[in-house]
Amino acid sequence: MSALSLLRAALLLSLGFLGVSEAVAQCGTRQVSTRIMGGQDSQQGMWPWQVNIRSNDFSFCGGSLITSKWVISASHCFNRTNPPSFYTVYLGSYQLTGANGNEIPMAIQRFIVHPNYTSPEYGHDITLVELSSDVNFTNYIQPVCLPSAGVNFPTGLQCWVTGWGNIASNVSLRDPNTLQQVAVPLIGNQQCNSILQAPSPLGPSSFAILNDMLCAGYIDGGKDSCQGDSGGPLVCAAANQWYLVGVVSFGDGCGQPNRPGVYVRVTAYLDWIESYIPEASANVLNASFTGPFISLYNNNITTTAVPAPSNTTQTSGVTGSTTTTTIFVPDASTTVVASTFLCAWITLLLACL
Template identity: 45%
Template sequence: MMENAKYLIGFLLLAEYSSSVVSDFTCGTPLIGSRIVGGTDATEGAWPWQISLQQDNSHICGGSLISNQLVLCATHCFTHSTNPADYTVVLGAYQLLNPSSHQIISNVQNITVNSLWSHDGTPGDIALIKLSEPITYTKYILPVCVPPSSMDFPEGSTCTVTGWGNIGSGELLSSPKTLQQLTVPIISNTNCNTMYHIGADSDPSAVIVPSDQICAGYEAGKKDSCQGDSGGPLVCQVGGLWYQAGIVSWGEGCATPNRPGVYTYVPHYYDWIQTNGIPPSASSMSVLIASLLLVLTLFLMQR
């Protein structure tokens, strides 16, 4: 009896380990590679957390899947309405005008916007979309990792922004509207503020880019996120996993010199995401395994 109990404990520990490996694997780990840089077409499935937020079957914003029922987006995407019935979320999309068999369309159960946001440049440009039902992960639909508040993305870090937005000021993405990807370096808030003061009428001491935001792009411009990319992810690879550093928020023009893209800094809102979304918790399998291990341990201690 005692020997059998030991074998059972070993099996449960192995099961718990296997469960944790699968959980870690699904976050920020695309199953399809070939991510080409420089403002080009992405490979289908390369960014499996990218979603299209749609209103009346038209793309209005990007977003990112962070769990099987939660999407991270921007508050400014919901200035016209926060009624869930007005929106749908397309997951696994690649070419917006050429729907893929890999994509699914979900209704929206709830939208949570941050009350701090009032207009471009103000804090709180972050929102959570709760899907009507949990979705099943596929190699084309997987979540990105949400970085904890302690994680830092230093200046010069190479990251990627994706979306179906304009490819220039007033220049629409051409048919079939293939998902675009662009590699951009992180710019420190100090340097970004300095850039935004160049040619501006604002007080030189005024903070244009506050601490809840982060900049990415090039001093010379030419490459940037643009209208239609709003709400979408800026992701950086850390330790082999893709973490979402930013949410496309605002900027002056598109790819304008000294006006890099400004993103909501996701680590700053980690607690807000957990409070208003789905707090991290053990899976039901983990809870069951832990409970069985506790019972077995108590049983063996009594013998």
């Protein structure tokens, strides 16, 4: 074999090891670098899988992009009697009433409400939304990963919920309607059911946490998803990627004591999701959530360092007081280095062909 052939083979083999087999975005990564997260306003591009779903009746919900053509949202955001044209998905949104050059509106080809859905309190509050065409990924439009079945979600794990809904019960988000974010701890189902039996200004709880549900929030309240956030993402980070752990479903008020938010447990629906979206399996990854952990009490927040990367139904805003926490957040620094390296290899390969 000639030296040129050997060089070609080495280049192609190295590209294969680096995963350059098709031009797709790596799920759960952000191209906008940020390492300090807290407060309420997010930064543009911080949550690139977040979408805004607007209806012809001027209501809206959230959703999460999981592939170039599919979004996950909540069933109670959709009326089965409405045609797909009744809804529009906006990707890359940041400020709903401000100028946003990164926003792209997309028509809906179809939406698939889970066949067992009747009401959020009875579960199955999940809907798949197919866009009219594939979307081009940008720094502000990226898919989120899905955790594989069997992944453990430890109590106290710090996760993030985002949306444009109310900032408190019956208090709308003010112009320019900047995408809100809040950190909340996960709560195990058994403990959450016990919490719901505790006294609350809202009275006794009338619902139970089922196996396809997930709780997140503070026992003493204060930070929560709220009306207008439904269908939006509850995401947790593992190593260098973000995972869609929950879908905003319902709650008893917003940020009330002993009434944490209730989310659809995404892992309970992986088979159903993949039956309609086989390509989504590429973004279903095994993950080990090892922190950071925060207190279940809003007035006693503690964090642990994130390990360094290995290389009331809520027609659902996010409500909460401002607390800034400095943590490691997966960003695009390693991606930029890798991209520069890949470009050099590709240029050399083309010169040899």
